[in-house]
Amino acid sequence: METSSKHLDAETIRQWEREYVLYPWQVQKGLNPTVAASAKGNYFYDMAGKKYLDFTSQFVFSNLGHGDERMAKAIAEQAGKMETMSSPFATEPKAVLAKMLAEITPGDIKYSYFSTSGAEANEGALKLARMATGKEKIIARYRSYHGSTMGAMALSSDYRNWACEPSIPSVIHCLDPYCYRCPFGATYPACDLQCAKHVEDVIRFEGEKRVAGFIAETIVGANGIIVPPDGYWQKVREICDKYGVLMMVDEVMTGFGRCGAWFAIDLYGVVPDVISMAKGISGGYVPLGATSMRPWVAEKFQENQWVHGHTYSGHTLAMASGIAAIEIYRADGLIQRSAEMGAYLMERALELQEKHPSVGDVRGKGLFVGLELVKNRKTREPIHEALWEGPRAATAKMKMLGKMLEEGLYCLPGQTSVIMLAPPLTVTRDEIDFAVDVLDRTLPIADAEVGQ
Numbered sequence: 001m002e003t004s005s006k007h008l009d010a011e012t013i014r015q016w017e018r019e020y021v022l023y024p025w026q027v028q029k030g031l032n033p034t035v036a037a038s039a040k041g042n043y044f045y046d047m048a049g050k051k052y053l054d055f056t057s058q059f060v061f062s063n064l065g066h067g068d069e070r071m072a073k074a075i076a077e078q079a080g081k082m083e084t085m086s087s088p089f090a091t092e093p094k095a096v097l098a099k100m101l102a103e104i105t106p107g108d109i110k111y112s113y114f115s116t117s118g119a120e121a122n123e124g125a126l127k128l129a130r131m132a133t134g135k136e137k138i139i140a141r142y143r144s145y146h147g148s149t150m151g152a153m154a155l156s157s158d159y160r161n162w163a164c165e166p167s168i169p170s171v172i173h174c175l176d177p178y179c180y181r182c183p184f185g186a187t188y189p190a191c192d193l194q195c196a197k198h199v200e201d202v203i204r205f206e207g208e209k210r211v212a213g214f215i216a217e218t219i220v221g222a223n224g225i226i227v228p229p230d231g232y233w234q235k236v237r238e239i240c241d242k243y244g245v246l247m248m249v250d251e252v253m254t255g256f257g258r259c260g261a262w263f264a265i266d267l268y269g270v271v272p273d274v275i276s277m278a279k280g281i282s283g284g285y286v287p288l289g290a291t292s293m294r295p296w297v298a299e300k301f302q303e304n305q306w307v308h309g310h311t312y313s314g315h316t317l318a319m320a321s322g323i324a325a326i327e328i329y330r331a332d333g334l335i336q337r338s339a340e341m342g343a344y345l346m347e348r349a350l351e352l353q354e355k356h357p358s359v360g361d362v363r364g365k366g367l368f369v370g371l372e373l374v375k376n377r378k379t380r381e382p383i384h385e386a387l388w389e390g391p392r393a394a395t396a397k398m399k400m401l402g403k404m405l406e407e408g409l410y411c412l413p414g415q416t417s418v419i420m421l422a423p424p425l426t427v428t429r430d431e432i433d434f435a436v437d438v439l440d441r442t443l444p445i446a447d448a449e450v451g452q
């Protein structure tokens with residue numbers, strides 16, 4: 001009998017998925033996923049009706065919360081009118097979204113190339129840097145994730161890129177602005193921003209005539225919510241200008257209000273040459289990515305071909321969802337709300353640090369906060385080292401996340417010793433209090449490893 005859509009029970013769904021689906025990033029054996037049935041606001045529900053507070057906006061994309069009827073209406077209306085047109089056609093939603101992006105991105109950033117994911121947005125950035133400068137080398141950073149396609153993975157440098165090495169050539173990695181574990185053994189501000197100056201050294205060693213671009217997450221996401229000190233991006237901007245290197249920021253996670261501003265780079269008052277974005281651009285309602293750039297970059301392709309494209313570049317449903325999302329960010333004041341609720345989340349997270357010896361560091365901006373778990377506050381030995389243990393080893397952090405899920409609080413694991421807190425920008429104070437209570441009850445699992 002042919003399979004058709006039908007109402008299945010949770011066990012059948014799990015069984016069919018185990019039989020027919022290959023799960024991203026997982027050892028497949030023994031997987032036992034929660035079956036999600038519906039989602040509304042800041043919550044999602046399993047088949048038994050149990051409710052979970054979504055405290056990392058899934059993979060940090062549900063900035064608007066789930067099931068917003070304005071989004072559903074905009075997408076449905078567009079689907080009824082014209083689902084999509086291929087990229088050579090101009091469409092009203094594409095024109096409008098591109099203009100809206102020019103309004104909300106920093107400085108004179110104006111042109112956008114559309115794709116459907118963060119990885120694709122970064123693939124576009126990579127090619128832009130090479131084609132716009134005629135140079136080839138790209139400098140990225142070690143503690144980074146830019147996506148799982150070959151080019152984006154080459155830019156990334158957590159243990160996940162080892163699986164696709166040798167990867168694309170001419171990508172060089174440099175050290176990170178990670179004050180809690182400063183790779184230069186220095187302390188801010190006496191350090192005089194060694195982490196930024198190091199970028200200049202790397203450019204000079206690699207040859208300024210060969211370095212096309214520098215790319216990094218403005219604030220590192222999955223590799224541990226690493227917030228560069230003030231002055232870092234300003235200095236990197238100066239260095240990139242000095243050597244004719246394209247400055248590119250990956251705002252796939254940090255964009256669209258996540259850090260209390262439209263883009264995290266706004267917090268540093270710096271205008272990059274290229275911004276890659278995805279996730280929050282459509283709140284996850286339709287897959288969408290964009291690579292936005294300053295006019296001088298786009299002008300390189302007035303006379304020369306932009307040798308890049310995807311079937312679904314500028315997909316009309318994605319454009320409609322991007323427009324509706326930006327209208328909601330604006331109408332509901334969500335960017336400002338992220339700054340305000342983020343301040344409250346930070347205050348509560350600092351209380352957890354006071355109470356729990358395993359919380360070595362608390363850092364973040366807006367609704368993008370990380371608790372770094374350690375075995376010893378003096379030595380700062382991490383409680384979970386993904387480079388050796390993999391992300392899902394049965395460490396105290398993973399045990400905590402399992403217990404939190406049982407208690408109705410979802411947080412995505414991330415790669416390091418850091419628990420990520422990144423709820424939808426619609427989160428309420430009561431919901432933050434609920435999450436902090438659950439963390440307070442589960443942190444003793446990590447505390448038990450302190451001093452061992």
Ligand SMILES: Cc1ncc(COP(=O)(O)O)c(C=O)c1O
Nearest residue numbers: 117118119145146147221252253
């Ligand atoms: C900073 C950053 N860049 C790029 C990506 C890749 O995005 P996608 O999974 O949509 O390809 C991610 C995904 O989590 C990310 O966090």
